[in-house]
Each structure stands twice: as structure tokens, then as C-alpha cells.
Amino acid sequence: MHALEVKNLSHWYGKNRILNKINLQIAYGQVVALVGPSGCGKSTLLRAILGTDPPSEGEVLAEGKRVTEPSRDVGIVYQHYSLYDFLSAEENVAFGLKLDKTSLPSRFIGLPTYLRKRREHLQMAREFLTRVGLEAAAGHYPSELSGGMRQRVAIAQAFILKPKLVLLDEPFGALDEATREDLQMMLLGFYQENLKAKQRGEQPQYTIIIVTHELNEALYVADRVIGLSRFHTEGSQGAMVVYDRPCPVLKPDASKDLSRLVEQREELRSAVFDPSNVKHHSKYVSFWDDLARDAQAAEAKQASNR
Ligand SMILES: Nc1ncnc2c1ncn2[C@@H]1O[C@H](COP(=O)(O)OP(=O)(O)O)[C@@H](O)[C@H]1O
Ligand SMILES: [Mg+2]
Structure with missing residues (x-):
């Protein structure tokens, strides 16, 4: 089963078709970068996956279950995430757990249980803050944190609920270059x-879709890039998936072939962002075939080494 499946998804705002028959299958543990020209419908697609704005046509399945409303299976981090100012970093991260696991009546009826749960939640929150490199700031309030630190808190907050999928919508867009890195x-x-x-x-626990307009960022953080664009032979029918390929170049488990990175960035720019490059939408949509071919090549190499 896939972590996420999008089937024939289309979306209209009034008479304006934004998305045209989007089909995607995303496996557990994939980190997918979603790129495309501004206004092409990336956030619209994320909202359909999140369940806040169901699509006009088609469906979204998370772990095989149809998404019709937001649930803890899918988390999201936006560019400007508003943390609660009156809660410390660790309290902000623990907040979702509290809503989920201790209802108000139980706090009055079972005070000792409530206090124990609260300690557990704060302990878990500190573990997640450590995972995003913020252990030292656990007790700090949002006003005492930099933009980059706040985004780390927001990311910890999304991951602590152990969602099947986390969506990041241009999460680093407001940060300076060094913080972004x-x-x-x-x-x-x-x-x-x-x-x-x-x-x-x-x-694998972390399945992520990150929207970014930075092509270097896409190729750096993701192992798969999906491009959404209106520039294809179907013309003014809304955005389709026009690019879907692996990009394992800079990952710890792959060779550091920088020429491939540069080549792929150009391919991506031309396939997704160049209005004059009008092609059939599936010309660069080959993720699963590429994956099978790479696996075959790796196997052949292993066999010849034996
Ligand atoms: N609530 C809405 N009502 C009408 N049009 C919308 C609404 N939200 C977005 N749009 C339009 O849909 C298109 C896609 O928007 P969006 O998904 O935000 O693009 P992206 O995230 O790729 O920049 C844009 O043309 C935008 O103006
Ligand atoms: Mg957007």
C-alpha cells in the first residue's frame, strides 16, 4: 500500500480549471519536492491532500483510506506558522498531543493521570525538539526565537503526531540563505x-512533500521531484504533472555526481517553467520506470562484482 495516492484529481475555482487529472503514488519514506510556476496550483493540491479543500473531481487516499477532512494522518507546515505566543517551544510542540489525548473532563476527574500525561507529553516534545536541533531552546517563548527556530518548532509540532505524511508549503521561503541551508x-x-x-x-517513518520554488533546494532535500505546470499540449486546461523523476544525487546513499545535478536542474527548468517548451505532459513523467531501471542497473553491478 502507498502512503499517499492521488487519483484523477481535478480542481476548479468557478469556471477556472486549476488542476487537471493529477495522478500520484507516493511510497513510505519518500521525500518529494513539488515544484511549479507561481499560481499553478501547488497549494491547492496540498489542501486537497490535507483534506481542508476536497477536490472537485477525483480522490485522495492516505494509507488507502479516502481523505475527506483533516486528520492526524496528514500534517502541514506553512511558510508563516503561527505558534502560540503564550506557550514555550516545548509546550507548543506538546499542544497537539494534549488536545488529542487528554480531554477537559479527564483533567478534573483524574488530576494525577493528567499530570503524568502532561509530563510524558513534554518529555516527548523535548525529544522532537532535539531531533530538529532545538533542545537548548525548549523553554523559550516564540518571541525569543528566530524565524528559523520557529520553523523548527513548527516542524517538530507536525512530526510529533506521527502522521503518515507531512506537507511543507514553502517552509523556508521567509528565511535567509544560511538559515535555509x-x-x-x-x-x-x-x-x-x-x-x-x-x-x-x-x-520508514518520514514521508514528506515539500513545495519549493528553489530548484537547488528541491534537488538537494528530496529523492523525487514532481513538477506541476500549465505548459503542455492540453493548453488552458489547468496544471498537470509534467515532471516526475528520482533525484538521489546528493543523498548519503548515492554517488556525488554534480554534473547530473546541473543537468537535472536544466531539465527541470525547461520541462516545468519554460512556457515555450510545450510538450505532451507525460514526456518527463517516468519516476517508477526510472526507479525500476536504477534497481536493475544496481543489481547487474552487484552481480558483476561477485
Ligand atoms: N480560494 C480561491 N478562490 C479562487 N481562486 C483561487 C483560490 N485559491 C487559489 N486560487 C487560484 O488558483 C490558482 C492556484 O493557486 P495556488 O494553489 O495558491 O498556486 P501555487 O501554490 O502554485 O502558487 C491561482 O490562480 C489562484 O489565484
Ligand atoms: Mg502556494
Whole structure:
């Protein structure tokens, strides 16, 4: 089963068709970058996946279950995430758990249980803050945190609920270059945890879709790039998936072939962002075929080494 499946999804705002028959299958542990020209419908697609704005046509399945409303299976982080000013970083991260696990009556009826749960939640929150590199700031309030630190808190807050999928909508767009690079490294840390889980034969925990308009960022943090665009032979019928390929170039488990990175960035720019490049929408949509071919090549190489 896939972590996420999008089937024939189309969306209209009034008479304006935004998305045209989007089909996607995303496996557990994939870190997917979603790129496309501004206004092409990336956030619209994320809202359909999140369940806040169901699509006009088609459906979204998370772990095989149809998404019709927001649930803890899918989390999201926006560019400007508003943390609660009156809660510390760890309290902000623990907040979702509290809503979920301790209802108001239980706090009055079972005070000792409530206090124990609260301690557990704060302990878990500190673990997640450590995972995003913020252990030292656990007790700080949002006003005492930089923009980059606040985004780390928001990311910890999304992951602590153990969703099947986390959506990041231009999460680093408001940050300066150096901070942005730090947060990209942090995302690669999640990717590495996925790899370790796979090596242990476990299901990887972090499945992520990150929307970004930075092509370098897409190729750096993700192992798969999906491009959404209106520029294809179907013309003014809304955006389709016009690019879907692996991009493992800079990952810990792949060769550091920088020429491939530069080549792929150009391919991506031309396939997704160039209005004069009008092609059939599926010309660069080959993720699953590419994956099978790479696996075959790796196997052949292993066999010849034996
Ligand atoms: N609530 C809405 N009502 C009408 N049009 C909308 C609404 N939200 C977005 N749009 C339009 O849909 C298109 C896609 O928007 P969006 O998904 O935000 O694009 P992106 O995230 O790729 O920049 C844009 O043309 C935008 O103006
Ligand atoms: Mg958007």
C-alpha cells in the first residue's frame, strides 16, 4: 500500500480549471519536492491532500483510506506558522498531543493521570525538539526565537503526531540563505533516519512533500521531484504533472555526481517553467520506470562484482 495516492484529481475555482487529472503514488519514506510556476496550483493540491479543500473531481487516499477532512494522518507546515505566543517551544510542540489525548473532563476527574500525561507529553516534545536541533531552546517563548527556530518548532509540532505524511508549503521561503541551508540539512537528517529504518527492514517513518520554488533546494532535500505546470499540449486546461523523476544525487546513499545535478536542474527548468517548451505532459513523467531501471542497473553491478 502507498502512503499517499492521488487519483484523477481535478480542481476548479468557478469556471477556472486549476488542476487537471493529477495522478500520484507516493511510497513510505519518500521525500518529494513539488515544484511549479507561481499560481499553478501547488497549494491547492496540498489542501486537497490535507483534506481542508476536497477536490472537485477525483480522490485522495492516505494509507488507502479516502481523505475527506483533516486528520492526524496528514500534517502541514506553512511558510508563516503561527505558534502560540503564550506557550514555550516545548509546550507548543506538546499542544497537539494534549488536545488529542487528554480531554477537559479527564483533567478534573483524574488530576494525577493528567499530570503524568502532561509530563510524558513534554518529555516527548523535548525529544522532537532535539531531533530538529532545538533542545537548548525548549523553554523559550516564540518571541525569543528566530524565524528559523520557529520553523523548527513548527516542524517538530507536525512530526510529533506521527502522521503518515507531512506537507511543507514553502517552509523556508521567509528565511535567509544560511538559515535555509541549516533547515535543509535538518530535513536530510529525516531522510537518513528513513534509510536506517529501511536497512533494519522497518517501514520508514518520514514521508514528506515539500513545495519549493528553489530548484537547488528541491534537488538537494528530496529523492523525487514532481513538477506541476500549465505548459503542455492540453493548453488552458489547468496544471498537470509534467515532471516526475528520482533525484538521489546528493543523498548519503548515492554517488556525488554534480554534473547530473546541473543537468537535472536544466531539465527541470525547461520541462516545468519554460512556457515555450510545450510538450505532451507525460514526456518527463517516468519516476517508477526510472526507479525500476536504477534497481536493475544496481543489481547487474552487484552481480558483476561477485
Ligand atoms: N480560494 C480561491 N478562490 C479562487 N481562486 C483561487 C483560490 N485559491 C487559489 N486560487 C487560484 O488558483 C490558482 C492556484 O493557486 P495556488 O494553489 O495558491 O498556486 P501555487 O501554490 O502554485 O502558487 C491561482 O490562480 C489562484 O489565484
Ligand atoms: Mg502556494
